[in-house]
Amino acid sequence: MLSNRGTEWFRLSPLEGAAPPHHRLYRVEVGTDGWDRDDDDSRRSAPVHRTELGRVPIRDSALAALCRHLALWQERFTPFECVLTPEQDGNQRLTVRVGPDPGVIHSRDKAVFCVVYTAGIGMEARWSFVVDPSCLRELVEGRG
Secondary structure (H helix, E strand, O other): OEOOOOOEEEEEEEEOOOOOOOEEEEEEEEEEEEEOOOOOOOOOEEEEEEEEEEEEEEEHHHHHHHHHHHHHHHHHOOOEEEEOOOOOOOOEEEEEEEEOOOOOOOEOOEEEEEEEEEEOOOEEEEEEEEEOHHHHHHHHOOOO
């Protein structure tokens, strides 16, 4: 899924491998594209920042709930939060939030899409960017 500006992105890629029942393993990628100044073709973009989480178990039901919330947001602009990882997995937690964020300029129909990853006791990473209904529609329809 791309941000409203088209430079920030979030991807879930299914992986093969053993996962708990009713879960799949995913590679989670979050990043920002910019202009590659070392390239002769100045119109080409390249990742400026890219973070990859290699093997994250995501509940099938949570992914379905996320899609329902994303579709509903396009109609009502109601903020929501979905925890995608298993509740019993205390080692890692992946959460997606859509709605207002006081630290990011946004509007009612251009919400902040926030991905929060927590591992263990003391590690947390957070990525946020602005999205509009078309960004979320592409994600729900499987094109983003």
